[in-house]
Amino acid sequence: MRQMVFALTAVAALAAGVAYTAAASAQAEGEAAPVFGIKLPPGYRDWRLISVAHEEGMLNDLRAILGNDVAVTAARNGTRPFPDGTIIARLAWDYAPLAESEKAFGHHQSYVAGTPKNGVQFMVKDSVKYASTGGWGFAQFNDGKAADEAVINTCFGCHAVVEDRDYVFNRYAP
């Protein structure tokens, strides 16, 4: 009996922990980025992959484009415009040579994600709230700190190049 009470208490504690985690993950925390007032979306690092990218030149990074469930479903099905509730994340890391690979191949061969760089960017779809910018709100965080207004004001102008693709450059990588 004692053992069973213990087991039940453990299960209850675990359930409470899960409930707490779920509640916490539904609420964005931290400072909001200027202009569109977007906070760092919780759990974004666990979102699914839409595509990858490599930027040359000054940016020189490796990128992953991730989406929440609404984003990934729409990206896969080619649904345009993306529905409200879509969030697309763009992560980036230093484009770094892998030393161990050089040993294996005898020359520079493999490049991998190094340290995070160039911030983490987000596009959030809300066709009413962000009506004047194609229904998209933009945000960038550098080491968890919101980028300033001058940076955020550059986003929409450049993404307008792909207005016919609902302002999203990347296609779903099958």
Ligand code: HEC
């Ligand atoms: C000079 C043009 C330019 C500016 C300015 C720019 N972007 Fe982009 N963005 C791109 C291009 C090109 C891609 C696709 C290549 C890539 O993924 O790096 C992209 C990709 C993205 C993606 C992945 C979805 C997609 O469109 O493929 C997000 C999210 C994003 N940008 C957010 C932002 C935010 C937020 C800002 C402002 C802080 C911003 N971008 C500023 C050109 C730009």
